[in-house]
Amino acid sequence: MSTPGGDLDFTTLTLTDVTRSFGRRRALNRVSLHARAGETIALLGPNGASKSTLLSIIATLLAPTSGEVRYGPHEGLRAGAPLRARLGLLGHDLYVYPELSPAENLRFFAKVYGVEDVERCIADALDHAGLSHRRDDPVSGFSRGMRQRLALERALLHAPRLALLDEPFTGLDDAATHALRQRLATLRNSGCIVLITTHDLETIEGIVDRAMVLRNGIAVELPVGAGSLRQRYRASLTPLSSSR
Amino acid sequence: MTFVRTIWLITRKDLLIEARSKEILFTTLFFAVSSVLVFAFGFVREGRAVEDAAAGILWIAIAFSGTLALGRAFERERQSETLRALMIAPIPRPALYLGKLLGIVLLLAAVEAIIVPLVSLMFQAPLFTHAWLTLGLLAAGTIGFAAVGTLFAAMLVRARSRDVLLPVLLYPITIPVIIAGVRGTSALLQAEVDLPMARLWLSMLVFFDVVFVTLALWTFEPVMTE
Helix, strand or coil: CCCCCCCCCCCEEEEEEEEEEECCEEEEEEEEEEEECCCEEEEECCCCCCHHHHHHHHCCCCCCCEEEEEECCEEHHHHCHHHHCCEEEECCCCCCCCCCCHHHHHHHHHHHCCCCCHHHHHHHHHHHHCCHHHCCCCHHHCCHHHHHHHHHHHHHCCCCCEEEEECCCCCCCHHHHHHHHHHHHHHHHCCCEEEEECCCHHHHCCCCCEEEEEECCEEEECCCCCCCHHHHHHHHHHHHHHHC | CCHHHHHHHHHHHHHHHHHHHCHHHHHHHHHHHHHHHHHHHHHEECCEECCCHHHHHHHHHHHHHHHHHHHHHHHHHHHCCHHHHHHHCCCCHHHHHHHHHHHHHHHHHHHHHHHHHHHHHHCCCCCCCCHHHHHHHHHHHHHHHHHHHHHHHHHHHHCCCHHHHHHHHHHHHHHHHHHHHHHHHHHHHCCCCCHHHHHHHHHHHHHHHHHHHHHHHHHHHHHHCC
């Protein structure tokens, strides 16, 4: 693949004291995180915990009020297009054009990312999404789950080094959930850094290496120990609940 | 990918979406034709149009329908947050701006291809006598108007009251473009055609275009970074 703007790669992601305020509200408060290639990290937290804000900052869409995000030796906003070529973002909104077909959406984004052998890449992506038989139908007629599968393939089309997946299991049926779990395992094996936000803790059990919990803008690492991911997550929230 | 290819990729995608929905083309065309017809009822008496009315009405129709097109073009990018997908893509942000601008200019050109003959017919305005100058004025005026409009529409895409704010911000800034377009076209429609004056206003429009496009290219990236 030719990287638009030149080759830039990294094997670590480091956030140091990242703070983001919206007016007087502090959404993120000195969040620090270090991730290595091949690591899958879950970002957990209740609704409104600023998980999506953190992903937007890492995706270079939002500048931190203070603190630093480094991609290997590169600083986020300064690295520009070559860095963005290595990022894949799946958002709450799906970032696909409903008037276009899956093949047209993927073709557009493949060309934007400078992917080589576009048609083979589209065929593979449609195969992964299970949408080969609907490749020329407008996306506007698709169910939420089908759109979600397409959006995921759009985000991963260019084999990013860092995949930022915001609620990737939303709307997926059992088979698609299983396929996505397998896809995440493949990403991990390929050396991709995956940051994933979700409330489906049972689904990601066993496929994430570790988890961070965001509460009131502060990130804390979920301790490794006995019990399921949900039990440990609930236990991490208890001190706050009981203190209210 | 080259800069020019990126621009064309964005424009082609916008035109493909428009070819599927025909939403912007039909609404802007309907609005522009309606405006011209309503004005024709007011300004044409016993088959004779009020002097200088044709130029003003033509440019009002272009400005109003252009505002409608600008709002819808970016509303489309907002609905599925595809603008965020384009902002994270490894493409130069100025190329993204120019791609959106070109798409809007081509849409407005399609609208103008209908309303210019209509204005010519309804107001008995000899718009085709000096066709190249008319074309130059329309092209330069449309680019100038769309250059500012594309920047503002992109800036306002997340604002709640964007539909109200766009014309409020756009019209004061583009008044020089509208005035130059009206005066230049008017110079071509007089009984004694004033070609030097038309060329002067065309030069002014080209100057505005250079200034507006340069400023928009310069400011697009910072204003789009949240």
